[in-house]
Amino acid sequence: xRLTVFPLLCCLVLGLPLACGAARAQEPELSDAARTALxxxxxxxxxxxxxxxxxxxxxxxxxxxxxxxxxAWHLLGNTLxxxxxxxxxxxxxxxxxxxxxxxxxxxxxxGIAAYQSRDYALAAQHLERAAALAAQPxxxxxxxxxxxxxxxxxxxEAVRLLEPLAAQANQDGQASAGGAGGHEGASLAAQALELLxxxxxxxxxxxxxxxxxxxxxxxxxxAGRWWRLVAGVRSQRGDLAGAAAALETLVRLxxxxxxxxxxxxxxxxxxxxxxxGIRALERAAGPHPGPGDCDALALANHRAxxxxxxxGWLDAAQAQAPDAERLLRKAAMLEVRGRAAQAxxxxAQALELxxxxxxxxxxxxxxxxxxxxxxxxxxALERAATFPQTAGAARRALELLDGGAG
Numbered sequence: 001x002r003l004t005v006f007p008l009l010c011c012l013v014l015g016l017p018l019a020c021g022a023a024r025a026q027e028p029e030l031s032d033a034a035r036t037a038l039x040x041x042x043x044x045x046x047x048x049x050x051x052x053x054x055x056x057x058x059x060x061x062x063x064x065x066x067x068x069x070x071x072a073w074h075l076l077g078n079t080l081x082x083x084x085x086x087x088x089x090x091x092x093x094x095x096x097x098x099x100x101x102x103x104x105x106x107x108x109x110x111g112i113a114a115y116q117s118r119d120y121a122l123a124a125q126h127l128e129r130a131a132a133l134a135a136q137p138x139x140x141x142x143x144x145x146x147x148x149x150x151x152x153x154x155x156x157e158a159v160r161l162l163e164p165l166a167a168q169a170n171q172d173g174q175a176s177a178g179g180a181g182g183h184e185g186a187s188l189a190a191q192a193l194e195l196l197x198x199x200x201x202x203x204x205x206x207x208x209x210x211x212x213x214x215x216x217x218x219x220x221x222x223a224g225r226w227w228r229l230v231a232g233v234r235s236q237r238g239d240l241a242g243a244a245a246a247l248e249t250l251v252r253l254x255x256x257x258x259x260x261x262x263x264x265x266x267x268x269x270x271x272x273x274x275x276x277g278i279r280a281l282e283r284a285a286g287p288h289p290g291p292g293d294c295d296a297l298a299l300a301n302h303r304a305x306x307x308x309x310x311x312g313w314l315d316a317a318q319a320q321a322p323d324a325e326r327l328l329r330k331a332a333m334l335e336v337r338g339r340a341a342q343a344x345x346x347x348a349q350a351l352e353l354x355x356x357x358x359x360x361x362x363x364x365x366x367x368x369x370x371x372x373x374x375x376x377x378x379x380a381l382e383r384a385a386t387f388p389q390t391a392g393a394a395r396r397a398l399e400l401l402d403g404g405a406g
Contacts, residue, residue, distance in 0.1 A: 029069070030069055030071075033060075033063075034060060034064065034069055034072070037056055037057070037059070037060040037072075038057075038060070038069075038071055038072060038075060040056050041053040041054075041056040041057045041060075041072075041075055041079070042075060044056065045075070045078065045079055045082060050079050050082040050083050051083070053075070053079045054076065054079045054080065054083065057072055057075060057076040057079060058076075060072050061073070061076070069099070070096045070099035070100045070103075070106075071096075073092050073093070073095040073096035073099070074092075074093065074096040074103075074105070074106055074109070076092040077089045077090070077092035077093040077096065077106075077109055077110075077113065078109070080092055080113075081109070081112075081113055081116075086113045086114075086116035086117040087113070087117040087119075089109075089113040090110055090113035090114045090117055090119070090122070093106050093109050093110035093113060094110060097110065102133055103133075104129075104130045104131075104133035104134045105130075107126040107127070107129040107130035107133060108126070108127065108130035108141060110122075110126045111123045111124070111125075111126035111127035111129075111130060111141075111144070111145070111148065112127075112144070114126065114148075115127075115144070115147075115148050115151075118151075120148045120149070120151035120152035121148075121152040121154065123144075123145075123148035123151075123152075124145050124146075124148035124149040124152055124154065124157065127141055127142075127144050127145035127148055128142075128145045128161075131145065139165055139168070139188055140188065142161050142165050143161075143162075143165060143188065143191060143192055143195070145161055146158040146161040146162045146165070146192075146195060146199070147195060149161065149199075150195060150198060150199045150202070153202075155199045155200075155202040155203035156199075156203045158195065158196075158199035158203075159196065159199050159200055159203055159205070159208070162192050162193075162195055162196040162199060163196065165188075165192045166189055166192040166193050166196055166212070166215075189219075190216055190219065190220075193212045193213075193215050193216045194212075194213075194216060194229060196208070196209075196212040197209045197210075197212040197213045197216070197229060197233055200212060201233055201236055201237070206233070206236075206237040209233045209237070210230070210233050210234065210237065213226070213229045213230045213232075213233045214230060216229060216230075217229075217230055222253060224250045224253050224254045227246050227247070227249050227250040227253065228246075228247070228250055228260070230243075230246040231243045231244075231246035231247045231250065231263075234246060235267065240267050240270050240271040241271055241273075243267050244264060244267040244268055244271065244273070244276075247260055247263065247264045247267065248264065251264065256283065258284050258286075261280050261281070261283050261284035262280075262281070262284045264277075264280040265277045265278075265280035265281035265284060268280060269300065274300055274303055274304035275304060277300060278297065278300050278301060278304065281293065281296060281297060281300065282297065285297070289316070290320065291317040291320045291321040291323075292317075294313045294314070294316045294317035294320070295313070295314070295317050295326065297309075297310075297313040298310045298311075298313035298314045298317065298329075301313060302333060307333055307336065307337055310333055311330060311333055311334070314326060314329065314330045314333070315330075318330075322353055323353070324350040324351075324353040324354035324357050324360060325350075327346045327347070327349050327350035327353070327360075328346070328347065328350055328357075328359060328360060328363065330343075330346045331343040331344075331346035331347050331350070331363060331367075334346060335367070340367055340370060340371050341371065343363075343367055344364055344367040344368060344371065347360050347363050347364035347367065348364060351364065356387075358384055358387035358389050358390040359389075359390060361380050361381075361383045361384035361387070361390065361394075362380075362381070362384035362390040362393055362394055362397070364376075364380040365377050365378075365379075365380030365381035365383075365384055365394065365397055366381075366397055368380060369381070369397060369400065369401050374401060377397075377401055378398070378401060381394045381397050381398050381401065382394070382398070384397075385398065
């Protein structure tokens with residue numbers, strides 16, 4: 001059973017509002033026509049008519065050419081953002097920056113638009129620049145810059161921003177995780193720590209990742225999401241027992257989600273704690289497990305040496321979804337228990353479902369030979385010898401059969 005790697009909870013969405021770019025319409029170098037156009041566009045955008053605002057701004061920029069004022073590009077970027085065209089918005093903000101390279105609002109807006117168009121490296125660059133140019137760096141902008149670095153695969157850069165951000169937020173008394181509101185309701189400190197756990201882990205610093213996750217947990221020990229985060233970090237660090245312990249706490253704190261129970265089962269199986277994994281998987285499967293869960297429970301019980309339980313789960317799966325391969329697995333289990341006759345019956349049932357199953361013919365012939373039924377053995381082995389994948393083994397078994405008969 002393949003271990004499920006926990007997804008970390010960080011999935012920050014840039015929710016910062018775009019800074020307004022229309023205020024520059026009052027700058028003295030603007031012509032009367034430009035002021036009028038900017039005012040009309042800002043009014044249209046404010047009234048929920050972004051398409052009209054775009055048309056007005058496009059006309060102004062076409063008329064002015066290279067002399068088109070920076071505020072026109074800024075307002076056009078806001079307009080395109082409102083129209084859901086972030087890549088075009090980013091290009092408009094970049095044109096505005098060509099005229100006002102130290103405008104923090106333009107850098108911030110370009111960063112947000114680039115993030116939304118998934119150009120994360122560009123987003124990180126401009127969000128950091130916006131924070132550096134501001135009179136006082138905005139922690140939210142720095143958090144979003146860190147998120148952009150993380151999304152761009154620049155995990156160490158994200159950690160660089162997040163460590164002081166998380167520490168400062170905690171010093172400011174914002175350490176509470178905020179719980180009920182999820183990501184939006186969580187404090188800046190909690191969001192920074194959560195992202196720090198993901199970025200540190202991705203950068204190879206598992207100790208820092210776990211430290212950040214545990215700081216979230218200390219702030220709100222009763223919140224299941226932080227136990228899940230700790231479990232995720234430990235799982236990815238290879239501490240399967242520690243991850244399972246965190247998930248056990250989670251399922252005691254709140255009604256367990258099926259996904260958490262399944263992950264807990266996989267953790268136990270991977271750690272070799274088969275009875276605990278079986279218990280978790282049975283809870284996840286519920287009172288009416290499907291064929292897949294029955295098969296998984298059969299395998300787990302077989303590995304744990306609980307052969308009768310394994311056979312019971314195979315029968316439960318077979319009752320729901322008859323399958324020849326499952327019957328062959330049952331035959332193998334029965335043979336281990338010394339029940340050769342029942343194993344042969346399982347092979348015969350498999351052949352009723354799949355008459356062309358070469359392995360079933362071969363196994364049936366071998367079992368019949370070992371049970372001293374040469375006629376049945378010969379029939380089955382000769383049939384198995386007609387299949388390329390079992391021909392060699394079938395001929396060897398026939399030679400043994402002929403040698404025994406001689």
